[in-house]
Amino acid sequence: MEKPKPMDRLICGDVGYVKTEVAIRACFKAIMEGYQVILLVPTTILAQQHFKTFSDRMADYPITVEMLSRFRNIREQKKIIKDLTEGNIDLIIGTHRLIQDDIKIKNPGLLIIDEEHRFGVKQKEKIKKLRKLIDVLSLTATPIPRTLQMSLIEVRDMSVISTPPPGRVPIKTYVLEFNKDIIKNAIINETKRKGQIFYVHNAVETIESAALFIQELVPNVSVTFAHGQMKEKDLEKTMLDFLNNKYSVLVCTTIIESGLDIPNVNTIIIEQADHFGLAQLYQLKGRVGRCDRMAYAYLFYDNEDKLTNTARKRLEAIAEITELGSGFKIAMRDLEIRGAGNILGTAQHGHINAVGYDLYCELLKECIEELKGKKHEEKISSEINLYISNFLPDDYIPDSRQKISIYKRLAAIQEKEEVEDIEKELNDRYGNIPGPVNNLLNIIYIKILSSKAFIISIKEIKNKQIIIKFNSRNKLNHIKIAALYKQYPDMVNFFAGSSPELKIDINKITSESGILGLLKNMLHIII
Numbered sequence: 001m002e003k004p005k006p007m008d009r010l011i012c013g014d015v016g017y018v019k020t021e022v023a024i025r026a027c028f029k030a031i032m033e034g035y036q037v038i039l040l041v042p043t044t045i046l047a048q049q050h051f052k053t054f055s056d057r058m059a060d061y062p063i064t065v066e067m068l069s070r071f072r073n074i075r076e077q078k079k080i081i082k083d084l085t086e087g088n089i090d091l092i093i094g095t096h097r098l099i100q101d102d103i104k105i106k107n108p109g110l111l112i113i114d115e116e117h118r119f120g121v122k123q124k125e126k127i128k129k130l131r132k133l134i135d136v137l138s139l140t141a142t143p144i145p146r147t148l149q150m151s152l153i154e155v156r157d158m159s160v161i162s163t164p165p166p167g168r169v170p171i172k173t174y175v176l177e178f179n180k181d182i183i184k185n186a187i188i189n190e191t192k193r194k195g196q197i198f199y200v201h202n203a204v205e206t207i208e209s210a211a212l213f214i215q216e217l218v219p220n221v222s223v224t225f226a227h228g229q230m231k232e233k234d235l236e237k238t239m240l241d242f243l244n245n246k247y248s249v250l251v252c253t254t255i256i257e258s259g260l261d262i263p264n265v266n267t268i269i270i271e272q273a274d275h276f277g278l279a280q281l282y283q284l285k286g287r288v289g290r291c292d293r294m295a296y297a298y299l300f301y302d303n304e305d306k307l308t309n310t311a312r313k314r315l316e317a318i319a320e321i322t323e324l325g326s327g328f329k330i331a332m333r334d335l336e337i338r339g340a341g342n343i344l345g346t347a348q349h350g351h352i353n354a355v356g357y358d359l360y361c362e363l364l365k366e367c368i369e370e371l372k373g374k375k376h377e378e379k380i381s382s383e384i385n386l387y388i389s390n391f392l393p394d395d396y397i398p399d400s401r402q403k404i405s406i407y408k409r410l411a412a413i414q415e416k417e418e419v420e421d422i423e424k425e426l427n428d429r430y431g432n433i434p435g436p437v438n439n440l441l442n443i444i445y446i447k448i449l450s451s452k453a454f455i456i457s458i459k460e461i462k463n464k465q466i467i468i469k470f471n472s473r474n475k476l477n478h479i480k481i482a483a484l485y486k487q488y489p490d491m492v493n494f495f496a497g498s499s500p501e502l503k504i505d506i507n508k509i510t511s512e513s514g515i516l517g518l519l520k521n522m523l524h525i526i527i
Contacts, residue, residue: 007135013161015286035109068094273299274311382450390440449523
C-alpha cells in the first residue's frame with residue numbers, strides 16, 4: 001500500500017484462514033491515512049456479518065462504519081449515500097448495491113473485494129472506475145481460473161496463506177449417490193453431539209418441499225429453511241434463529257456459500273453436487289469445520305450413469321484433495337480442468353486453443369514490454385511437432401501447484417544454460433529424471449537452438465521423416481550444408497529456395513532420445 005504504484009493483490013487463503021483479519025488491518029491503515037474504504041461482498045448475509053465484525057473491531061476508534069444492502073430501508077439507504085458523497089463514512093460495507101450509478105464516494109483509497117470469485121469481470125472493473133489509482137485487495141479461498149492465471153504470470157500480485165489456525169482438523173468428505181438412510185444417519189449423528197447441519201437444496205421453488213422431506217425423515221429434529229428471495233426481515237430472523245441454535249437443520253440455497261461463520265455447524269449435506277462448480281463446492285464445504293471438532297461433508301449426485309466427464313472430474317478432485325489449506329490446490333485443479341480464460345475479455349475461464357501456453361506467455365510479455373517503452377528484437381518462435389512423449393508425470397511431481405510452476409518456468413526459458421540449470425534442480429528436488437521429462441527438456445533445448453538458426457518449424461511426418469523449414473534470414477551456407485551431408489550422408493536431403501527445407505530420414509533411429517540427440521547435433525552444425 002505504501003508503494004507509488006496502485007496495489008492489486010490477491011490474498012488466497014483457505015476458509016477460516018484469517019483473510020478477514022488481513023482486510024481489517026489494511027482497512028484501518030487506509031482510514032488512518034485519511035481515505036475512505038469500500039468493502040464489496042456478494043451476499044446480504046455476509047455484509048451483515050462483516051458489518052458486525054468490523055464495527056466491533058473499530059469501536060474504540062473514531063471510525064464510522066456503515067452497511068449498504070437490502071437489509072437497509074429506502075430512507076436509511078438515501079442517508080448513507082449522502083454521507084458517502086460528503087465523506088462522512090470511513091468504511092462502507094455493501095453488496096452489488098455499491099456499484100450502482102448513484103453511488104459517489106468522496107475520497108476512496110482502498111477497495112476490498114471479499115469472495116472475489118463470486119463477482120463478474122464487469123462488476124469488478126466498474127467499481128475500479130471510482131478512482132483509477134485506488135488500491136485493490138481481493139480475498140478468496142479458490143480464485144477463478146483467470147484470476148489465478150493472472151497471478152501466476154505476474155500480471156497481478158498474489159499472497160498465499162497456507163498455515164491453518166491452531167486446532168483445525170480436515171473435513172471428512174464423502175461423494176455418494178443419493179441415499180436417504182445416509183442422510184438420516186448423518187443428521188442424527190450430528191444432533192447427538194449438539195451440533196447443527198446445513199442441507200443445501202439449490203432450488204427456491206422446491207425448497208419448502210425439501211425442508212418437509214427432511215422433517216419427515218427425522219421427525220424429532222427441528223428444521224427450517226432460507227433462501228435469497230425471502231423478505232429481508234424473514235431472512236434475517238431465520239438466520240439469527242439458526243445462529244442462536246433454535247433449529248438443528250437449515251435447508252438452504254447457496255446463500256450460505258460466502259464467508260458465513262457458524263462454528264456449531266459441522267455437517268453439510270449437498271444435493272446434486274454434480275451441478276456445482278469445483279470452487280463453489282469447496283466454498284460450501286468450508287462452511288463446516290470452523291472449530292476443533294471433526295466435520296463432515298456429504299456430496300450427493302442423482303445417478304452415476306448420467307454424470308458428465310467434467311462433473312466427474314470435479315467430484316473426484318473435491319474427494320481427493322481434503323487436507324488443510326487445499327483451496328489453492330483446488331483452484332489449480334480448476335485451472336487445469338477449465339482453462340485460464342481471457343485476460344482482457346470477459347471470459348473468466350477457457351482454454352488457449354489457438355496458441356500454446358509458452359507462446360501465449362511470450363506474446364503477453366512482449367506486449368507488456370512494448371507498453372513500458374522497451375524495444376525487443378524480432379524473434380523466431382519455432383514450432384516443434386514430434387511424435388515424442390514430453391510432459392511432467394504425476395508420479396514424478398505429484399503436487400499440481402509445483403507442476404504448473406515448473407511448466408511456467410520452462411515456458412519462459414530463453415537460453416540453453418537455463419535448461420541445464422533446471423535439469424540439475426529437478427534431479428535434486430525430485431530424483432532421477434524420467435524419460436518424458438528428459439524429452440521435454442531436450443525439446444526446449446532444441447527450440448532455443450532453432451530460434452537462433454531462424455527455423456520456422458521442425459515437424460515429424462509419416463514414414464519416419466522430419467522436415468525442418470527455415471526462415472528467409474537463415475544462417476545456412478554451403479560449408480554448413482556440406483558438413484551435414486558429410487556427417488549424415490544417407491539421412492539428409494536439402495532443398496534450396498527463399499524458404500529452404502531440410503528433410504531427415506530417421507528410419508534407422510529406434511529411440512526417442514536418439515532422435516532428439518540427432519536434432520541437437522544437426523542444429524549445432526547449422527548454428
